[in-house]
Amino acid sequence: MTTLWTSEEIVVATGGTASGNFTVTGVAFDSREVEDGFLFVAMPGTVHDGHDFVAGAFDKGAAAALVSQPVDGPHVLVDDVPAALEALARAARERLSDDAVVFGVTGSVGKTSTKEALAEALERLAPGRVHRSVKSYNNHTGVPLSLARMPRDTLYAVQEMGMNHAGEIAALTRMVRPHVALVTAIAPAHIENLGSIEAIADAKGEIFEGLEPGGVALVPEATDQRDRLIKAARGKAARILTIGGEEGDAAVLHSAPSAAGGSLVTARLPGRRLTFTVSQRGAHWVQNALTVLSAIGEVGGDVARAALALTEMGGLKGRGERHVVTVEGGELLLIDESYNANPASMEATLKALAEERATRKIAVLGTMKELGAVSAKAHADLAAPVQAAGVSLVIAVGEETAPLADALSLTPVEVVHVKDAEAATTNLLTMMRAGDAILVKASNSMGLGKLVAKVAGGGA
Structure with a gap:
């Protein structure tokens, strides 16, 4: 295995x-997640202290630990472990070559x-030299970890950044220092904490504060917050698209x-026109593709070659992964969107469900979290896109989905309202049949990933 860090480099970075x-x-x-040769970072926590797991990490093959108290085994002792991880992240970013390009998302x-x-x-342009943040490691601990994992010979780095409150992305982007910073969309996710859609746009627009000189900002055109995002990028980006x-x-x-x-798309991109295929269904994936190809074009990449990856890309676990499940009498399609949900993503995935060829369409829809005072209306408003998608049956999961169940009770759509993922699983297993296309979508905390695992594992 290639050396990621030496003990001397860790000492220089962290002090x-x-x-x-x-x-x-x-x-x-x-x-x-520890593997042979890893550095285990003993992070403090409100429930568990990472130092309690150091011995277990060594048993799993860790080569050393980053700690704030002495331990048995190779280690670097620091005053503050989270601060040391951030210092290691900044060192990883600093040691990239001048040819490397960093994207912030x-x-x-x-x-x-x-x-x-x-x-x-x-990866089509530089096989083996692309580093990305894994899973949804996009917060104040996930971003430093992702950067600290970045190999020194990385040519392209792609770092996701998320937030729950104002100011979080500003701190993260100054650590990431992207050459290209992009905002995918603005929707009322986390509105409970931020108070308004304008505040959400401002918080997302913080990503431009970390742009490197000559950097590029990409913002969505079809949003009421377009001008607000452009204003946030002015003075920080050399070019705004x-x-x-x-x-x-x-x-x-x-x-x-x-x-x-999927979709066959002909698009006007900056400086070029291109026809390409997107394997994933839905207009939201076409928007994603425009963003990806525009970003690559801005750094001089071969856009046509890069577009080939969009043709072959499979669904992501919890974000569009598709399972063909064998049941009595044939097969059904299970679409896993169980990781995240807000009004915009709900509508987008329901539109994609409308494109499916199926005998019957079922939507298992769980609570959209962190919507605050708009929660009841946001859930009730899903009734219209549910009907537009041609859904025959909705299993509404969680107390907050009661307004949706009430709204659908006035329509021809059959609705079952249940309290949790376990009840939803029980109902779905008894109601699903061959020929169905089933969408499962909710905020991750609803636990509908377990439902997906149960059904994808073969039903009963």
Whole structure:
């Protein structure tokens, strides 16, 4: 395995004291993710202290630990472990070559999907030299961890950044220092904490504060917050592009369903016109593709070659992964969107469900969290896109989905309102049948990923 960090480099970056000489090949702060040769970062916590898991990390093959108290085994001792991890992250960013390009991604909807698509497309240009944040490691601990894991020979880095409150992305983007910063979309996610859609746009627009000199900002065209985002980018970006809509710098000229089930798109991109295929269904994925290809074009990448990755990209777990499940009498399609949900992403995935060829369409829709005072209306308003998608049956999961159940009770759509994922699973297993297309979508805390695992594992 290639050396990621030496003990001397960790000491220089963090100001700590090493117990001896060693090298590490990876970094983790979750002991369950430790592999042979890793540096285990003993993060403090409100429930568990990482120092309690150091011995277990060594048992799993950790080469060393980053700690704030002496431990048995190779380690670097520091005063403050989270601060040391951030210092290691900044050192990782600093040691990248002048040729390296860093992309920063945020948005209310689609940031993880766009991050993954961008990384896959960049792999076509520089195989093995693309680093991306994993899972949804996009917060004040996840971003430093992702950066600390970045190999020194990385040519393209793609870092997702998220937030719950104002000021969080500003701190993260100054650590990431992107050359290209993009906002996928603005929607009322986290509105409970931020208070208004304008405040959400301002918080997402913080990503431009970390742009490197000569950097590029990408903002969505078809949003009421377009001008607000452009204003946030002015003075920080050397070039600002708008993506989507009819007037965007990147726009769809023609889009039609492809034979494989995605979209065949002809688009006007900055400086070029291109026809390409997106394997994933839905207009939101076409928007993602415009963003990805525009970003690559802005750094001089081969856009046509990068677009080939969009043709072959599979669904992401919890974000569009598709399962064909064998049941009595045939098969059904299960679409896993269980990781995240807000009004915009709900509407987008329901529109994608409308494109599915199925005998019957079922939507298992769980609570959209952090909507505050608008929660009841936001859930009730899903009734219209549910009907537009041709859904026959809705299983509404969670107390907050009662307004949706009430609204659907006045329509021909059959609705079952249940309290939790376990009850939803029980109902779905008894009601599903061959020929169904089933969408599962909710905020991650609703636990509908367990429902997906149960059904995808073969039903009963």
